[in-house]
Amino acid sequence: MGFSDADLQAIWLTLRLASLVTLLLLLIGTPIAWWLARTRSRWKGPVGAVVALPLVLPPTVLGFYLLVAMGPNGPVGQFTQWLGIGLLPFTFWGLVVASVFYSMPFVVQPIQNAIEALGERPLEVAATLRAGPWDRFFTVVLPLARPGFLTAAILGFAHTVGEFGVVLMIGGNIPGATRVVSVQIFDYVEAMEYGEAHWLAASMVIFSFLVLLALYTLNPNQRKF
C-alpha cells in the first residue's frame, strides 16, 4: 500500500495552498504587525483583537461568514463578480482567501512580538547613520527580528496545512481544487477506509512533528505558541 493518486493530488494541493498562503501572509501580515508593534493609536486594541479572532472562533463560524461575504450577495462576491472572476467559494482561490484570514494571527503575532522586543533604539541608531525607512527595515529590523519572521512563516504554513473546518465550509470537497489532505482523511474515515486514512494521518503527524522540531531547534529562545 502507499499513497493513491488522489492522495498525492491532495498532498500537492495542500503544499501549494500552504506555500501561497504563507507568502501572502508574510506580505500582508508584516505591515500589520509593524503597525501593531509601534502604534500608540487607540485602534491598536480593536485591530489586534480582530487579527486574533481566528484563534478563538470555531472555524465553522469564520467559514460561515466568509462564505456569506464571498457568496453572490456578499460584498466580496459582488466585487469579484464585478471584476469578472466569478465567485470564490468552492475554488482554490476561495481557499487561499479564507486561509489568509484563518492563519493571520499565527503570522502577525510572532512578528509583532519580535518588533516590539527590538524596540525603537536600533531604528534610531540607523537613522542617525543615514539609513532611510526602507533601508532600516531591510538592514536592521529584518536581520534582528529574523527569528520572529521564521517562526511566523513556519507557524503560518503548518497551520494552513492543518486547517479543516474552514476548508469544508468554503471549499467543499473538489478533487484537485479544494480537496486538501485533511479533507481527504475525513473522506477515508467516512468511507471506513481506515488503512488509507492511517497513511495520510501518520504522514501529517510526522510532518507536524518535524515542523515543530525545526522551530524549536532554530529558535531555542523564542517565545512559542
Place this chain on the structure above:
Amino acid sequence: MPTNQQAQVSAAIETDQIHARFRVDYPDFSLDVDLDLPGQGVTALFGHSGSGKTTLLRLIAGLMRVPNGHLSVNGRIWQDSETFLPTHQRPLGYVFQEASLFPHLNARRNLEYGMKRTANAMDPAALRDVIDLLGIAHLLDRRPHQLSGGERQRVAIARALAVQPALLLMDEPLAALDLKRKYEILPYLERLHDALEIPVLYVSHSPDEVARLADTVVLMEQGRALAVGPIAEVFSRTDLPLAQDQDASALIECTIAGHDDRDALTRVAFAGGCLWLGRLERPVGATVRARIHARDVSLALVEPASSTILNILPARIQELREIEQAQVLIRLAVGDDPATSLLARITRHSCVRLGLQVGQPVFAQVKTVALMD
C-alpha cells in the same frame, strides 16, 4: 578692501552658529528654549535628569518632532515652518547613552554602516586616525557582545565620527559605564576635543565631565536654559545652583610657563596670575585646564608670611552671596585686566569676623588644584 573683508567675516560668523528654538508642552513635561550656540568646540547641555537636556538633543537630531521649532546648523536650515529634515538626511553623528552597536554586525561593519550611506564619509587614512585615537584597532573583528561597555562606546563614537558629521551629538556617553570604565574612556574624549573641528553637543549631568570636556555650557533646569556661556563664566556665577553646590569650582585655562626641576614643580600662567603645581610632564606653552574647588580656597586680609600653602594669590572680592548652612560664597577676581574668577566658600562667621566686603583686596590661599587635561 577692508569693508568687503568685514562683510565676509560677519557672514562667516553668522553661518558658524547653531540656532535652536523649541517649545514642548506635555502635561508632565515642558521645554522652552531659544539658544544660539557656537558652531565649534564642545557645548555641554548640563543639568539634572528630567531637566530636558536629552529631549533637546533628540529634537536637534530629528528623533522627536514638535511643531513651530526652528533649527539651523552652521547656516543650513534643519527645521523651520516649511522644512523638516528627517534624521537620516541630517549630517549629524549621534552617540547614545547605552551601547547602541548593531548586535548582528561586528565592530568593523558597525563602523561601515554609516560610511556606506554617506557620500562624503571618511577616507581610509582619516578613519585609521580615528581608530587609533580611540584605540579600537584590535577590536574591529569582534562582535558587540565580545566587547566591554567602554570598548563598545568607543566603537560607537568612532562610528558616529566616520560619517564626517557637521555636528556631533553625544547623550551622556559615559553614564552607563562604571567609574573605572569612565576613566578609561575620558582621555579619548579629551583627545577628541582637541582633534575635532566640528561642533559637539554633549549632554551630561556630571560636573566633572563637563569641567573636563566643555568649552561652552548650557545649564538646563525644568526645560529652561538657566544660563549659556563660556564654561569658566557659568561655573563661577554665584547666582546659579551650580556655584552653590558642595562641589562648586572655578575653572582656569592655563599655559605651562616653566618647570622647577629641583623642587619638582611646574609653573602655569593664566590671565592675571600664575599657579605652582606638582611637576607636569608637558612642554612649556602647552595648555591645561585647572579646576579649583570653592571649598579649597580660604581668605586672608594680609599676605600670610609663613604658610605651607604653595599658591597664595592676591585678589579682589567681586561678589558675596549667603548660601545655605550659614556659609558665604565669594567670587574673587585675580589680576586686573584681564581678570580670572575664583570661588571661595567660607563660613558666615569668618566673613563677619574679617568684615569682608565687595571691592576689598584679599589673599586667596588655594589648597588644591586639580588638572583637567
